[in-house]
Amino acid sequence: xxxxxxxxxxxxxxxxxxxxxxxxxxxxxxxxxxxxxxxxxxxxxxxxxxxxxxxxxxxxxxxxxxxxxxxxxxxxxxxxxxxxxxxxxxxxxxxxxxxxxxxxxxxxxxxxxxxxxxxxxxxxxxxxxxxxxxxxxxxxxx
Numbered sequence: 683x684x685x686x687x688x689x690x691x692x693x694x695x696x697x698x699x700x701x702x703x704x705x706x707x708x709x710x711x712x713x714x715x716x717x718x719x720x721x722x723x724x725x726x727x728x729x730x731x732x733x734x735x736x737x738x739x740x741x742x743x744x745x746x747x748x749x750x751x752x753x754x755x756x757x758x759x760x761x762x763x764x765x766x767x768x769x770x771x772x773x774x775x776x777x778x779x780x781x782x783x784x785x786x787x788x789x790x791x792x793x794x795x796x797x798x799x800x801x802x803x804x805x806x807x808x809x810x811x812x813x814x815x816x817x818x819x820x821x822x823x824x
Contacts, residue, residue: 699789707782707790714778718801721771722808725764729812732760736819758819765812772805 736757779798783791 704790707787711782714775714782715799715801718771718775718805721767722801722805725767725771725808725812728760728764728767729808729815732757732762732764733815733819735760740822754819758816761812761816761819765809765816768805768809768812772802772809775802775805 734757735753739753739757776798781787
């Protein structure tokens with residue numbers, strides 16, 4: 683029997699190994715995967731738009747504008763924002779996966795299984811593609 687508020691706090695958030703808690707853990711894991719895919723889609727859009735803006739204004743006469751390098755810097759900013767978004771989301775993904783596999787959650791996480799899914803590999807590949815796009819744009823102008 684719980685007598686004090688301190689005792690109540692200890693037992694309130696105790697993780698119980700039941701099928702309900704395992705399925706709740708799976709829903710949380712799948713929500714993490716959906717969030718990661720959203721980050722990847724957003725970052726791909728940023729990198730793609732940045733690269734397109736630089737290429738478009740490079741080919742269609744940005745040198746006649748009053749600020750010829752404005753499109754270049756804006757494109758680089760978008761590409762850089764996409765790469766930073768991928769790095770931050772990948773770091774956050776790894777931290778949450780580690781949290782969900784340790785401590786009180788270990789019994790309901792299940793046995794074995796892959797730690798990371800293909801979306802994490804795609805994130806790493808897209809980081810390299812984004813860095814390559816950034817460097818390609820920078821070295822082309824210099």
